[in-house]
Amino acid sequence: MRTLSEAARTLGAGRGTVLVRVLVPNLRRGLLAGAFISVAVVLGEFTIASLLNRVNLQTALLVVSKDDPYTAVIMSLLALAIAFILLLAIGRLGAERARGPRRRPSTRRRPRSKGQP
Amino acid sequence: MNTAHTAGAGSIVEFTGVAKEFSGHRALTGFDLTLRPGELVALLGPSGCGKTTALRVLAGLESTDAGSITINGVDISRLPTSRRDMGMVFQSYSLFPHLSAQQNIEFGLRMRKVDGAEQRRRARAALSLVGLGGLGGLSDRYAHQLSGGQQQRVALARALVTEPRVLLLDEPLSALDARVRVRLREEIRRIQTELGVTTLFVTHDQDEALAVADRLAVMRDSAIEQIGTPEDLYSRLASPFVASFVGLSNLVPDLVSDGSVVVLGRRLPLVDPSQPDGRVRVFLRPEDLELAPTGVPGEVMASSFLGSLRRTSVRLDDGAILSVRHSVRLRPAPGERVHLRLTGAAVSVDPAAVTGPARSLV
Numbered sequence: 001m002r003t004l005s006e007a008a009r010t011l012g013a014g015r016g017t018v019l020v021r022v023l024v025p026n027l028r029r030g031l032l033a034g035a036f037i038s039v040a041v042v043l044g045e046f047t048i049a050s051l052l053n054r055v056n057l058q059t060a061l062l063v064v065s066k067d068d069p070y071t072a073v074i075m076s077l078l079a080l081a082i083a084f085i086l087l088l089a090i091g092r093l094g095a096e097r098a099r100g101p102r103r104r105p106s107t108r109r110r111p112r113s114k115g116q117p
Numbered sequence: 118m119n120t121a122h123t124a125g126a127g128s129i130v131e132f133t134g135v136a137k138e139f140s141g142h143r144a145l146t147g148f149d150l151t152l153r154p155g156e157l158v159a160l161l162g163p164s165g166c167g168k169t170t171a172l173r174v175l176a177g178l179e180s181t182d183a184g185s186i187t188i189n190g191v192d193i194s195r196l197p198t199s200r201r202d203m204g205m206v207f208q209s210y211s212l213f214p215h216l217s218a219q220q221n222i223e224f225g226l227r228m229r230k231v232d233g234a235e236q237r238r239r240a241r242a243a244l245s246l247v248g249l250g251g252l253g254g255l256s257d258r259y260a261h262q263l264s265g266g267q268q269q270r271v272a273l274a275r276a277l278v279t280e281p282r283v284l285l286l287d288e289p290l291s292a293l294d295a296r297v298r299v300r301l302r303e304e305i306r307r308i309q310t311e312l313g314v315t316t317l318f319v320t321h322d323q324d325e326a327l328a329v330a331d332r333l334a335v336m337r338d339s340a341i342e343q344i345g346t347p348e349d350l351y352s353r354l355a356s357p358f359v360a361s362f363v364g365l366s367n368l369v370p371d372l373v374s375d376g377s378v379v380v381l382g383r384r385l386p387l388v389d390p391s392q393p394d395g396r397v398r399v400f401l402r403p404e405d406l407e408l409a410p411t412g413v414p415g416e417v418m419a420s421s422f423l424g425s426l427r428r429t430s431v432r433l434d435d436g437a438i439l440s441v442r443h444s445v446r447l448r449p450a451p452g453e454r455v456h457l458r459l460t461g462a463a464v465s466v467d468p469a470a471v472t473g474p475a476r477s478l479v
Contacts, residue, residue, distance in 0.1 A: 006176075006178050006198075007211040007213075008213070009198040010285075012279070014197070022213060026215055
């Protein structure tokens with residue numbers, strides 16, 4: 001990553017451009033995973049929110065859970081499932097990016113690389 | 118003097134008293150170097166001698182602690198990297214993995230707001246310049262679909278497409294295998310001469326430096342030890358350190374008198390006849406010695422086959438060990454008695470007065 005941003009700088013990219021055009025595209029997978037993990041953690045904060053179980057500062061989640069325990073369980077399970085599916089999808093997307101190019105016929109690549117260097 | 122910002126014009130780069138320190142370790146001290154327009158200067162030295170730092174300081178990737186760097190007379194040492202207008206090729210292939218070869222090459226043009234059609238035209242021209250044009254398909258490939266040699270070619274095209282004022286090569290061939298390395302270094306030289314772009318080439322490989330450079334600077338401990346054309350450096354060694362870096366030499370303690378020395382019973386002229394009389398050490402190149410039917414006797418210690426020639430180390434009867442280069446037709450076995458003879462070529466000497474038996478720098 002360091003060499004990449006240095007290469008970009010020698011090619012005339014300022015710090016902002018390096019971030020947007022080089023670092024973010026190459027770190028996309030990690031950035032997305034990190035973002036979703038944060039969402040999952042925030043959802044998990046419900047436990048703490050439930051400690052604030054006072055009539056005057058109820059959170060939406062608390063209201064739902066009080067109304068109907070079944071809805072509450074269903075919602076938390078759904079949240080868990082969605083987070084899980086998203087993480088799987090990201091993993092798949094990232095893997096495809098890394099693998100994708102290799103799907104091209106590798107037989108064509110060999111002779112060319114020999115003829116070329 | 119043309120000061121236009123085009124590659125064809127060639128720029129003058131001047132380092133004056135540049136110093137750089139990394140947390141107590143001096144990487145550069147009083148570093149002076151001038152690159153003439155269109156010249157390829159190679160910086161050669163062991164790792165940690167400051168050669169890469171010199172290059173990075175010129176690129177603006179490191180700041181300087183003291184001294185100035187000018188291009189065509191304008192001080193650039195405070196300019197950010199992105200505005201220095203340089204092309205750089207790194208040792209580790211540094212192609213952007215998320216862009217195709219073509220997009221990689223266009224990157225610098227995009228930063229300079231060149232319009233799309235022009236970008237593509239110039240990228241294609243750059244690809245054919247580095248020998249990747251015409252074959253089609255390659256330009257759409259991503260870095261990991263290219264071989265190491267191809268990646269460095271694309272990196273070279275990317276560095277040159279913006280017509281930089283200076284081309285910086287940071288050990289561009291070190292990661293490649295031997296065959297590709299030789300071919301690519303010749304092409305780098307061809308392209309560099311063709312474009313006339315002033316180039317600084319950092320390497321630790323002496324063959325590479327001798328083969329491509331207009332001038333060669335051997336660095337040691339953060340400063341330049343000796344600088345000159347490859348031929349000059351090879352024949353006029355300034356110190357044992359340079360000798361160990363530019364070809365192999367035997368060191369023989371000797372006495373200078375009347376601008377010549379007597380080695381193995383034969384009087385040899387000096388490359389620099391103005392050397393004052395006194396104790397010196399003579400740099401005796403392995404190719405200045407030969408195995409002969411008569412001469413100074415010795416015993417073969419080891420002999421190695423180098424393809425087109427053979428190198429044998431011989432211990433003389435006084436204990437001195439000399440390395441000799443000779444034809445592969447002779448195959449001396451360890452322990453065999455042989456005779457050494459001098460070809461009579463002029464030698465350079467190290468004035469440092471040191472006594473003791475001759476030794477090989479190998």
